[in-house]
Amino acid sequence: MIKLVGIGPGNLQYLTLRAKEVLKNCDVVIGYEKYVEQIAELTKSKETYKYKMGQEEERCKRAVELSKEGKDVCLVCGGDPGIYSLSSIILNLTDDVEIIPGISALNACASILGSPLSNDFVVLSFSDYNVDISEIKKRVELACKADFVMVIYNPISRVRLKKSKEIFQVIVDNKPSKTKVALVKNCYRADFSMRIIELSQIFENIDFIDMNTTMIVGNKYTYENFGKLITPRWYK
Amino acid sequence: MIKLVGIGPGNLQYLTLRAKEVLKNCDVVIGYEKYVEQIAELTKSKETYKYKMGQEEERCKRAVELSKEGKDVCLVCGGDPGIYSLSSIILNLTDDVEIIPGISALNACASILGSPLSNDFVVLSFSDYNVDISEIKKRVELACKADFVMVIYNPISRVRLKKSKEIFQVIVDNKPSKTKVALVKNCYRADFSMRIIELSQIFENIDFIDMNTTMIVGNKYTYENFGKLITPRWYK
Numbered sequence: 001m002i003k004l005v006g007i008g009p010g011n012l013q014y015l016t017l018r019a020k021e022v023l024k025n026c027d028v029v030i031g032y033e034k035y036v037e038q039i040a041e042l043t044k045s046k047e048t049y050k051y052k053m054g055q056e057e058e059r060c061k062r063a064v065e066l067s068k069e070g071k072d073v074c075l076v077c078g079g080d081p082g083i084y085s086l087s088s089i090i091l092n093l094t095d096d097v098e099i100i101p102g103i104s105a106l107n108a109c110a111s112i113l114g115s116p117l118s119n120d121f122v123v124l125s126f127s128d129y130n131v132d133i134s135e136i137k138k139r140v141e142l143a144c145k146a147d148f149v150m151v152i153y154n155p156i157s158r159v160r161l162k163k164s165k166e167i168f169q170v171i172v173d174n175k176p177s178k179t180k181v182a183l184v185k186n187c188y189r190a191d192f193s194m195r196i197i198e199l200s201q202i203f204e205n206i207d208f209i210d211m212n213t214t215m216i217v218g219n220k221y222t223y224e225n226f227g228k229l230i231t232p233r234w235y236k
Numbered sequence: 237m238i239k240l241v242g243i244g245p246g247n248l249q250y251l252t253l254r255a256k257e258v259l260k261n262c263d264v265v266i267g268y269e270k271y272v273e274q275i276a277e278l279t280k281s282k283e284t285y286k287y288k289m290g291q292e293e294e295r296c297k298r299a300v301e302l303s304k305e306g307k308d309v310c311l312v313c314g315g316d317p318g319i320y321s322l323s324s325i326i327l328n329l330t331d332d333v334e335i336i337p338g339i340s341a342l343n344a345c346a347s348i349l350g351s352p353l354s355n356d357f358v359v360l361s362f363s364d365y366n367v368d369i370s371e372i373k374k375r376v377e378l379a380c381k382a383d384f385v386m387v388i389y390n391p392i393s394r395v396r397l398k399k400s401k402e403i404f405q406v407i408v409d410n411k412p413s414k415t416k417v418a419l420v421k422n423c424y425r426a427d428f429s430m431r432i433i434e435l436s437q438i439f440e441n442i443d444f445i446d447m448n449t450t451m452i453v454g455n456k457y458t459y460e461n462f463g464k465l466i467t468p469r470w471y472k
Contacts, residue, residue, distance in 0.1 A: 006343075013254040016244070016339065020253065080343050087351035088469045095462030101347040103252065103337050107242075107316050111337040115323035119367070120375060122358040122384060130470045131355070139356060142382035146375045148358060226331030233324045234366045 002067045004090055006080040006102020007039055011188040014103045015039075022100060023074055030063050031076035039076065047071075060090045067096065080104035084125055084153055105214045106151045109184040112194065114228025116182060116216045121149035126156070126167055133163050137170050144174035149222065149231055152215040156206070164209075168202050171217060175199055180218040182229050183208055196229055238303045240326055242316040242338020243275055247424040250339045251275075258336060259310055266299050267312035275312065283307075296326045303332065316340035320361055320389055341450045342387045345420040348430065350464025352418065352452045357385035362392070362403050369399050373406050380410035385458065385467055388451040392442070400445075404438050407453060411435055416454040418465050419444055432465055 003022045008014035015023075023029070023042045030036075033050035036043075051059045063075040080102040081087040087099055110117045122143045126136060143150055150171075156164040177200035184194045185208070197205055199217070209215070222231045239258045244250035251259075259265070259278045266272075269286035272279075287295045299311040316338040317323040323335055346353045358379045364372060379386055386407075392400040413436035420430045421444070433441055435453070445451070458467045 008252070013257070014252050014337065016250050016252055017256065018249040021249070080346075082343065082346035082351055082353045084354065084469065087346075088354035088466050091350050091461060091464050091466055095464060099347040099350070101250065101339050101343040103339065104343060107318065107337040107340060107343070110316075110318035110323075111335040114327050114335070115318055117318045117359075118320065118324035120358070120360045122356070122379075123353075124356045139382045139384065142378045143358075143384075146378035148375065148379075225327060228327050228331060230324050230327055233320065 002063050002090065002094065002097045003074045003100060004081045004087060004097050005074050005076045005100045007035055007076050007078060008103035009079065009105065009108040009188040010038055014108065014188060016100065016102065019100050019102065025072065026074040027071040028066050028073045029076060030059055030073060035076050035078050056086060056089055060086060060093055063090065064093050105153065105187065108187045109214045109216060112184060112187055113182050113216065114230050116149060116218060116222060116229045116231050118231050118233040121151060123151045125153045126164055127154040128160060128163060137167055140167055140170045141174055144171060147219045149219045150217040152217065154211055155213055155215050156209045157211050172199060172202065176220065180222045180224060180229055182216040183213055185213045187214065196224060238299050238326065238333045239310045239336060240317045240323060240333050241310050241312045241336045243271055243312050243314060244339040245315065245341065245344035245424040246274055250344065250424060252336065252338065255336050255338065261308065262310040263307040264302050264309045265312060266295055266309060271312050271314050292322060292325055296322060296329055299326065300329050341389065341423065344423045345450045345452060348420060348423055349418050349452065350466050352385060352454060352458060352465045352467050354467045354469040357387060359387045361389045362400055363390040364396060364399060373403055376403055376406045377410055380407060383455045385455045386453040390447055391449055391451050392445045393447050408435060408438065412456065416458045416460060416465055418452040419449055421449045423450065432460060
């Protein structure tokens with residue numbers, strides 16, 4: 001059985017006990033090169049296969065092949081395997097998989113920021129590699145109208161800067177300009193940095209935002225206290 | 237400094253290494269009685285304070301008092317402290333808190349179901365204790381129109397069965413009747429059970445749903461394969 005393992009936000013302290021156990025006991029580790037390197041101290045002397053970004057299907061196919069050879073395979077992902085990651089791809093190939101959930105960027109960033117997700121929220125990716133940009137804009141507009149807090153994965157990449165700006169404009173057009181926005185980069189890693197801004201300042205902070213940034217856009221109740229971002233659990 | 241610790245879905249294997257470490261090293265454990273008991277094997281001989289459901293503010297105030305006395309306090313939550321839990325409450329009292337993220341019900345249920353959350357999704361609570369039911373219905377309707385997968389916490393309690401049925405009706409009125417719906421109860425616990433149904437069968441399954449059930453309502457792309465629930469990551 002393949003173990004599909006969420007390794008969390010990067011710092012090994014946020015691995016689950018189950019993830020650590022299966023990484024320790026497996027024969028083979030497969031994954032995106034950066035993630036395989038992050039867990040290297042736990043997987044010394046294992047057979048490892050490192051892949052480049054974009055080779056998601058190749059990784060999954062290799063995992064299935066090696067598992068069929070009788071090897072105990074850990075296929076590793078950053079964050080949680082179920083959120084913009086490999087679980088849907090591997091399950092199209094085989095059902096012989098144990099999925100080990102991980103601390104995703106939304107959980108990690110929320111814990112660093114304070115409490116932005118204490119009430120209803122929506123999780124969106126701005127990557128138009130998989131979804132048409134018109135569809136993303138429609139979803140963003142409806143999320144604004146519902147006043148959901150928004151967690152945004154993949155907000156910008158260099159190849160779609162113009163499109164990302166168009167999506168940000170939808171938010172600017174549909175939410176109060178004073179809405180709190182958090183930009184969190186490399187959460188729980190050595191090169192961690194973050195900013196809390198207001199929505200009206202989004203375009204002047206555009207150079208700070210990249211593929212490793214998770215954005216959280218507050219709702220009308222979200223406020224700052226002690227330098228933390230808080231969405232109250234209670235509105236009444 | 238108070239440690240606010242997410243203990244995950246209940247099974248200790250899904251604790252993070254960081255959570256285990258702080259539980260081992262603290263002087264005092266405070267929390268809802270069920271959660272304090274779940275981690276008892278890690279906190280033997282500690283001073284413990286167990287609270288009833290509903291006493292969220294009391295727990296947080298006690299944690300602050302004991303911390304001021306110089307004790308190293310772990311305030312524990314099920315799942316993740318940031319999702320419908322204690323983080324916003326404690327941060328209204330003090331900023332002297334480390335929040336340790338946990339595997340939330342959405343991560344845990346997704347891993348058991350297969351891959352329902354591989355694309356954009358919304359997280360909602362149907363409890364109208366904190367939010368007016370008219371507001372919940374509006375959000376649900378907009379989430380349906382955006383075709384977000386929906387993760388629903390607290391779908392039903394005995395005291396608001398009629399109101400929950402009204403919210404389910406909003407979903408029935410706004411999504412195709414064949415939409416896949418998962419009902420997951422006590423994920424990763426001994427008394428775990430689950431059902432995958434179609435939206436048209438929701439009312440005939442109402443007796444299965446309770447406060448310990450997490451519901452996941454698929455989008456138009458969500459399908460079943462090998463008995464797993466999958467929302468493709470790629471729509472194109």
